Amino acid sequence: MKYVVLILDGAAGWPLSELGGTTTLEIAKTPNLDRIARQGICGLAQTVPEGAEPSSSAACTSILGYDPVADYVGRGAIEAASMGIDLAPNEVALRLNLVTIQAGAMRSYAAGHIPTEEARAIVADLSDALDDATFRLYPGIAYRHILVVKGHPELLELTYSPPHDISDRQVAEHLPSGDGAGLLLDYMQRARAVLDNNGVNRCREAEGNLLVTDVWPFWPGAAPTGMVPFAQARGVRAAMTSGVDLLNGLAVLAGMDRLDIAGVTDGPDNDYAAQAIGAIAALETHDLVVVHVESPDEAGHAGDAAAKIAAIEAIDHEVLSRMLVCEYPVRILAMPDHPTPVALKTHVGEAVPFVLNGPDVQGNGAHGYSEAFAASTGLVLDPGRKVMDLLLAQ
Helix, strand or coil: CCEEEEEEEECCCCCEHHCCCCCCCHCCCCCCHHHHHHHHHEEEEECCCCCCCCHHHHHHHHCCCEEEEEEECCCHHHHHCCCCCCCCCCEEEEEEEEEEEECCCCEEECCCCCHHHHHHHHHHHHHHHHCCEEEEEEEEEEEEEEEEEECCCCHHCCCCCCCHHCEEEEEEEHCCCCCCHHHHHHHHHHHHHHHHHCHHHHHHHHCCCCCCCEEEEEEEECCCCCCCCCHHHHHHEEEECCCCCCHHHHHHHHCCCCCCCCCCCCCCCCCHHHHHHHHHHCCCCCCCCEEEHHHHHHHCCCCCCCHHHHHHHHHHHHHHHHHCCCCCCCEEEECCCCCCCCCCCCCCCCCCEEEEEECCCCCCCCCCCCCCHHHHHHCCCCCCCHHHHHCCCC
């Protein structure tokens, strides 16, 4: 038996008036998801525990079968692990976004979705100017980077606002706050001065693109104490494919092999077919493969319903369709990690629809795949980490 976990990041959401009161998941053309929902087990999973931040960190930890509270690792530390950054006991890793702030408001939490090549050139300039015995900035992918701060554990206790939670809002009341916040606020101010005179920004301005005006640190994490390796916990050898550092970091911490598949990105330019083909190839040497696709979440953060629908349909047509005809007998678990409602432009912690299909799986009456169809079955898995138990049940 082989196993596939297909994570449609942020694909769930809320009804939209412009879609006739349906969700993007309901209106998207997903014949393959609908078919496996009718044939398999469908229900809701509470992937974000009560009181936890409704982020992919908690939600994807749940999907992998871990407890996001007992096995908690700060998101900055997870992404640092993906990038090969070994944190010392006295260091804190924070996610640092390149952002665009205009007239005091968060115009873009992703600096207009700056390309990785341009972002890394900007990060190199920031590092040259600001790295010292306390701060070290590491380049990531697109707008996502990691700031490591030495000797200031108090940063773990500050109050932070993820920039994607405050789109189009004034940022002054959402800056890092609490005892010790002055250290980060000073860093942000010094970074702004570097960005004001940045050559890449001048080129972006000439091309009509948004400038990187600021850096925004959040999601702190300390050195992980160690999750039980997935193979030890579950008795299966696993691999993962993802275009984002968070999921790749979870793979590192869980001892999963990371698949290097050309064309896998975090946005609409993702090569869905290549990601599916590479994942299927990995089943030859692995028992389980996690396929994480970020694009629906990015569209949700952008408030773009059409792009979110297109992303969901691409996953169904290009990824799931191939999984269903691969040469192995395979159980497939498909689900979002959390909802990212288009109207809200950020995550919520509500339960998400899941579907499990494959050998020895009997249907439970769903008529298709959506939030409403999943709810209609009456099956709710809480805590959400039970989905992994269900997938691997003999």
